[in-house]
Each structure stands twice: as C-alpha cells, then as structure tokens.
Amino acid sequence: MSRKPYLRLLALTFAALLVHGYHPGVEDGEIYLPGIKKILNPALYPFGSEFFLNHARLTLFDELIAASVRISHLSFDVTVFLWYLVSIFLTLLACWEWCEDLFSEAEGRWAGVGLVAALLTLPVAGTALYIFDQYLTPRSLVLFALLFGLRNAWHGRYGRFAAWSVFAGVIHPLMALFGISYGLFLLAVKHMPREPKKETVSPAAIMSLFPVVPVASEAYRHAVHTRAYFFILQWEWYEWIGIFAPLLLLWWFSRSSREIRPTAVHLISRSLVVYGLSYFVVTLWLTIPQRFETLARLQPMRSLQLLYTFLIVIGGGFLGIHVLKNHAWRWLLLFLPLIGGMWFAQRQLFPASCHIEWPGIAPGNDWLRAFEWIRSNTPTDAVFALDPNYMLSDDQHGFRAIAERSRLADAVKDSGAVTMFPEPPYAEHWLEQTTDQSGWANFQAADFNRLKTKYGISWVLLDRPRVAGLSCPYENATLFVCRLD
Template sequence: MKNYPRDVPILILLAFCALMVHGYHPGVEDAEIYLPGIKKALNPALYPHNSAFFASHAHMTLFPSLIAGSIRISNLPVDWALFLWQWFSIFLLLLGCWHLGRLTFRDALARWGSVALIAALLTIPVAGTALYIMDEYLSTRSLSTPAVLFILINAVERKFARALLWIIFTVLIHPLMAVFGVAYVVLFLWMNRRQPETLSSSRLEATSALLLFPLGLFPPITDAYREVLTTRPYFFLREWRWYEWLGIFAPLALLGLIRWLARSQDLPVLEAMCSASVVSGLVFFCVSLTITIPQRLANFAELQPMRGLHLIYILLFVFLGGLVAQWVLRDHIWRWAVLFLPLSSGMWYAQRQLFPATPHVEWPGAKPKNDWVQAFLWIRQNTPREAYFALDPDYMALAGEDQHGFRAIAERSRLADVVKDSGAVTMFPALAETWRQQVRAQRRWKDFQLSDFPGLQQKFGVDWVVLQRPGVMGLPCPYQNNAVLVCRLE
C-alpha cells in the first residue's frame, strides 16, 4: 500500500484511456430510462406525460437525486457532469480491481494486469444477460458495479463496518445488483467461515424466510405482461443461443482451473474467491432454471438471476489479468503492448460497429453528427415542454439511429416504445396494460397515412410526431434533415 498515492493518478489516466477505447454515448440504450430521471429531478416541469416509464425506476434509487445534486452544487452543464461521472465511475471500477489484485496476488505487477485486462474489456458482453462490465453511458450500474467490488474487498479483509456502508450505498443506487453482490459475499464468508457454529440452522431458516418473503409480492402474470416478456428473450435461459450457454460454463471452468493454480502457488485468497465464484455461478444458474423454464413462474423472470454472472465475469478477468501479468508479461513492456494493443483495438472496433452513425466519443457540447440526435436537439430547443410526441415504437432499433433515446436527449414526453419502455414494464408490471395500448396504437407506424394521426391525437393527446424520410404528405414539418422530419399535428 506504500505506493497507493502514486498509483491513483495512473488509475485515473487508465480510466480515461478506457473511456476512449470503449466510447462514450450519454443518451443511448438504458440512458433512455436513467437520464430523464436526472433531468426531471433538475426540472420537475419536464415530461408531463407518460413519465411513469422512467419514473418507476427513478423512485426506487438515489441515483437521479445524487447526480442532479452534484450538478446543482457544481454548476456544471449536464453534459459535462455526466461525462465526468462516467470517467469517475470507470476509475472507481479500476480502483476496485486494483484492490482485488492486491488481495489475491503477492506480485505488484499482477494487480496492474488485473486492472489492465478489465480496462481493455469494459464492454465485453456478459453471456446472454444483455449486460456489459461497464456501459458506454452513465447508469445506476456505473456506480453499483464498483460499489459491489468494495463490498467484497472489505468483506474479504473482515472490515465489516465498511462493507455494510458499501452495501447500504449499493442498495440505494441499484437494489438488484446489491442482492447479487451480497449473495456472493455471504457465500464467500460461509465457505471460508472460521467458526462453523456461527451459522446455526435457525439463522439459516430465518435467512431463507427473509429471502422468500418478496416472492409473495409478485403479482400474477397478465396477458399484457406476457406480451411484454416476449420483447425480453434474454430473461429466459431456453431462449439463449449456444454461445451464450458457453458464456455460463466456460468462465466457471476457467475459474476452477485458476483455483487449482492458486492452490499450487499458495494463494489462499485467490483460491477461496474462485471457489465462491464457481459455486455462486452454479447457484444462480439453478435459480434461473427454476424460475424461467416453467411457464407458470414467468412473473419471477424480472429477477434476472443470471445477472449474477456480471460479478463473476469481473472477478474472472481480474484473476486472469493478474496471472498473465505475473507469469507471462512480467516487466517486459513489449509483451504488455503485444497483448493489450490488439485487444483494445478489437474492442474499439466492436463498439464502432454498434454505433456506426455516431462519433465514438460524444463529447460534451460538441455538435452532433447523427441525424436523429440533431432532430432530438432541435425538439429540445424549439418545442414547448408540454409537447407530446409519437414516433416509430421501434425507433431505437432503426439503422442510423444508433439506439439514442428520445426522452434522454429531446427532454420531451413520448408514447411508449417497444425497445426500452418494455424493459421498464418487466420490472413494473402495473404499467403493462398502458404499454400495450400505446404500442398497439402505433403498430402500423411504417404504414401510417395522414388520416391515421388524428386517432393518436384524440386517444392520447399527441401533438407532434417524428417521422423518417420521406415522411407523410400533408403534415407541417418545421424541421427536417437527411433522415428525419419533425412534424406538428393540427
């Protein structure tokens, strides 16, 4: 720990390099759920219509208030604050990996191998869970991921008061990911208990009852909710492809091999953590089989137990990076370059394929080059805050749109969509019927004619639409670019 102050600036620099490799897109994918919550916390007048599709998440976490509060205190523009928080989140993750490397390896180089491999693989998919190790935008997972690592680090060091504080923080930010982290820690401590009698059968029964209690809170599945679940095939193991199944068991096999190596090299913490990782992975797999294969248990699918692989993947790469650095790379700079330059280049290329119509890093304050983002910004600047929009319910999946969120960027209300709002509904089934009504009303969107829009206006109060070119004849469209038209319903 004597070099710790010197290592922090290096970690900050590595975090920035990782951000440059993996890209930064503040308004894409799940940012459509999280960013509106932050903006509404800053300005409650925003999103007067249909806000439940993001507010349901926002009300369950401290995240929007935390980010909004930091913006108020710092007086930074929102875009810059989000960028700095993303950078800080990556730094925290790498710091956690550095500490894990310190705990599991004796060689100082090993901890840097752990950090470097995680930094190079931030956006690697976690099997079929639809998760990355770290997203290209700020979300609750950006903070909960490093927080879970610090829970584990302090638990391994038997600093339980600190671990409890990190647990509280994680629960306030992302309750579900906190469950996975705490479950791993409990399993680790139980497998490495010093006094077996401390976990009596009565305590285990009480714990089981506590864990089972929330299951009674899940409402019965409805037809509308079942329709929503069809948009989330990754909830169900039976829908996973063969390589996603490989993503379950190959990491566990590697962890088993690392455990054997750790035992042979007398690395007891590494051995113990590998053991706990394998067992926890199998436990989450069995739980997932139990609640996602039988149709009658589909209402429990929102628990997404396979997301427990997220922590296991991080630990796997921390351990692999440490071993490779200690035994292969050592202090030969050229070896580090031979490994990490191609690896980082490959990850950079993969991200460019995901967002081909958007700059790799969407710098704060920079003029957008994506046609859809340009249209969304025009809407933010030129339409009233109470404007209510309709657009293709699959707009985030359209070529050239690059998964940018309308609410997140335009700061206006819209009807429910298929791509992101369906995810909110899986967590909050009470929204299912509203979601189905709105999505079905837009189902024929690509074939809409002038006579179809008054129906949306009368039923939902929509007064603006966003259309792809060539648009619909007869609508007044005060804004248009090469791909998009913004039109007013009169």
C-alpha cells in the same frame, strides 16, 4: 499500506474511454436520464412518465446526480460525463486494491487491472449486460461500490462492508443484492471448516420462498416475452458457454493458485464457483416454470457481472505472472489486438455516432440533430409520436433522454421498462399505445390525428418521405419534425 498509483489509474481511465467510447442517452439511459431531468425541471414529461418514474422510485441514483448538477453549477451533460469518468476510475481503483490482495508481483497486479480496463464493455453471457456500460447508469456506481465493499468484508471490516452495501442498495437494489449475497458466500467459504457437513436444499424448499407470485396479465406476458434474455432456455448456445467457461476457469484458478497467495486466490475463486452455480440453479427455478413468469424479471444470471469482473482480475493476474512477466513485447502482443478488437466492436454497435460523444459537441447523426432541435424549439409540454422502433435506427439513443419531450410508448425500451412492474396498468398502457402505432410506416395525416384525439400528441417525428398535409418546421436528410395543427 502501499501507495496507490492514482496517476497511472487515471491514465488508464482515459485509455479505457478512448477504447470503449461514451454514448450518453443510449439504451437504459432512456430510462435513467429522464428521471434525473424531471427532478431538475418538474415540467418535463407531462405524458408517459410512468415508463421511467417507476424505476426512479426504486433508487436514489437520480436524486444523487440531480443534486450534483445543482451543487456543481455545471451543465447536465458535463456533470454526467464526469460521473462516468469517476465511476471508471473508482472501478479500476477497486480492482487494483483486489490485485494487491491477490498478487504480490507488480506484473500480476497491472495485468489484472489492465485487463479489466481493456475488457470493460465485454458482454456478460446472455444477460444483455456489459461489465461496464458505455454511458452512466446506476450499475456504473454499484460495481465499484460492491468491489470496495467486498474487499472490506474479505478483510473483516464489516462496518465498511455494510456501508458500501447500503450505498449500492439505494442506487441499484437488484445488482446490490447480487454483490451482498456474494459477500456472504465469500465469508462462508473463508470461514468454512475443511470438511463441512453436506446439506442439500430441496426444490420444494426453494419454491416455498415464493408462495405469492404476481399473475401475468396478457399485456405483461406480451411485454416480458420481448426479453428473450430473461429466460435461460432461450439463450443461444454460445451464451451458455458464457456461464460455464468462467466457472471452469475459476475452478482451475482455485486449483492452480497454491504458489500465488493460495489463501486469497484459492478461496475467492472457489467462492465465485459456488456463487455462480447457486445463481444458475436459482435461474432454472425462476425462469422455466410458467408459474414464476413474473419473477423472471429478477434476472438472476445478471449476478455474472460481478463474477466476470473477478474472473478478469484473477485471469489477468495469472497472465501477468506466468506469461507476460517483464517482457514488453508480450504485453503489446496481448493488449494491442485486444483493445483494437474492443474498439472495433464498439464502432459496430454505434456506427452512426461519434465514438466519444463529448459534452457540448455537435451531434453526429441526423436523429440526434432532430432531437436537439426539438429540445430547443418545441414547447416543454409537447407530446410526440415517432416510429415505435426508432431506437433500432438511431444507434439506440433515447428520445426522452435527449429531446427532453414526452412521447408515446416505444417497442424497444419501454417494453423492457414495464417488465419490471407486472401489476397493472403499466403493461396495459404500453401495449395499447404500441398497438395504436402499428403500421407506422404507412401512416398518413388521418392516422396522426387519430393519435392526437386519443393521446393528445401535438408533434410527430417522421422518416422520409414527407407525409402530405403536415406542417414541418424542421427537416434534415433523414427526418421531418412536424406539428399537428
């Protein structure tokens, strides 16, 4: 067994961090981090916890991270940051091990794993996913777990494949399902006879797998249609290219791999094509008929995350062997513009925030400064109201995740959270609260008192200009934090 280049992979991990940045508490961090914090301090979030606890009940991710905070005695922010770095490192290590199986040449191996590091935050077609997020989520852990597990399946170590699959399943059941199913595709293609019998599955047989589908309420329908990426017919044309271009490339790799470990590259590429096409068919059946509207939340096209990862590994290996070779200038010509472009893209996504939000460093924008003041200066049981579209103004940072206080439902992240649970009353609560906040830009003291009477809010976070009649103990150039007396 060859020695693993751990130090080089560690250096590549920090290089990836510098290129792609780190932003804890953004986007889905608003769902996952509050679940961890509530385990560590059950007094947090006395109102509105349904919008993140339903996700927490489906995973052991929050228990794992909370336990590591307690055991390590490190701060919450440092612990989460270290988990993020470890996840990147293990993902790159898993990719390196796959490169060892796929390519005998060092150029192919390093180009494969290097390209993954350079493209970590590449968007995955129209799925609203990246290959790897800029913050810690269950997906961060599941990706490396699936890569390790699939490699064990490839080598016939089925016990280890099962163990990694179980770990992935308790961290993120849906993403684990995609990886486990690919493992079965991979094994089927590997052991398939050269002239297999052709069998077809009728549409009726597929539909019979879903005899009972939850009926969408009006509130749920309102929420789910805020997520255009659930429905493949609403994808943009270039997002459709993101489905079929990778499949064509993988097909080409499978046909062109006879000189480079044909057994590995050919079979893995071919199995990925079967896997991708299969989930595309499933997507058509689950997202087009209206009767399956509540099943669109399963988002079968998110299976592409794993396919993209393998595509980059294999594509990078081909580039390293056939194009880059041992010419340093060619490596620089490829990777310098690539990482420059990825860095620039991240700066456009988070223009008002530090590129790397280091633990313990002062926040880089007024929203985060207000969130931190709230965390330090308001009661734990305080309930806030703020612009339901606030995440569109603060670089997608979550209020609950950073301020550690309850708030009324928002229109950006909570709408996505309730789409995972079509059973009442979650969508109904979300719609009622967001409806009651309609016209936020024109709210006056009487409107806030109405919300106080109905929901028990005790504080509001307001954009300038200041609303008359409110006591505001904190302000900065952008925001006021006001108490409702």
